Amino acid sequence: MSSSSLQVVMLLLALFSLSALVAASAGNFGQDFDITWGNDHVKMLDGGRFLTLSLDNTSGSAFQSKNEYLFGRIDMQIKLVSGNSAGTVTTYYLSSQGPNHDEIDFEFLGNLSGDPYIVHTNVFTHGEGNREQQFYLWFDPTKAFHTYSFIWNSQVIMFLVDNIPIRVFNNLKSLGVPFPNSQPMRIYSSLWNADDWATRGGLVKTDWTKAPFIASYRNFEANACVWSSGSSSCVYNSNSLQTNTWQDQALDATGRRRIRWVQKKYMIYNYCTDLKRFPQGLPPECERSKLH
């Protein structure tokens, strides 16, 4: 064997063991989630490592995590509905239960072929939402998988897209802004028809001749604290330093630069600048310096 082919073999071996590591650390949809809507519209492949939700004129579909979590970093790779996805909404969020629930939302609002998706985000604390921020993306989210993540610790909630922070919600309890830090949350995702509001405010309707609409999921990972009978225990699935620093993660200089770039170029709605909506004054967390 020549030394160059030996190198190739060694490289392949290294790659193989790396991918085995990654595969072993990723969650399993069959083990970690329950299907809660449209059973026959959900497919699991590759031993539960890959999942698709579908929507047609008979049903949409949804799943939720078996575990409840109190703080963590949740990563999911999603490939959104391609082609004409107008009227469809793919949700991916964390939520607790009950009337004063907490919720951290990603919602992906579909569009006509070639027109941009909207990433809609919101944060509910103790039952109160009204904190919408919306973004376009800097890539076509239907062509490939991209990673959408939540970091949630006692000080901050961060929304990340391909590890780039797009939104931060700080713990400002000292200013009287409630922060989700006591109610455990499940992970939820669904694909449904919302053509009464989703695309251009409801002007563009779902074209059912294009059904089924399909969103794909893979490489779910929860490096998070699992809540069980009143206490939590933290699980680290990933060997990556990057995903294991979530407990005390805050925006560093790089994060601050990136979030400014995203918010400047891609943010299309921010409740914090919507003076018409809050004639009595903007919510206390909206002061510029408190955002990030």
Ligand SMILES: *[C@@H]1O[C@H](CO)[C@@H](O)[C@H](O)[C@H]1NC(C)=O
């Ligand atoms: C749903 O779509 C199928 C296929 O396009 C069509 O045959 C059927 O009539 C539709 N059903 C309803 C309730 O619209």
Ligand SMILES: *[C@@H]1O[C@H](CO)[C@@H](O)[C@H](O)[C@H]1NC(C)=O
């Ligand atoms: C859809 O495309 C239109 C036209 O570019 C744009 O105004 C809108 O924000 C896009 N997204 C949604 C979800 O309506």
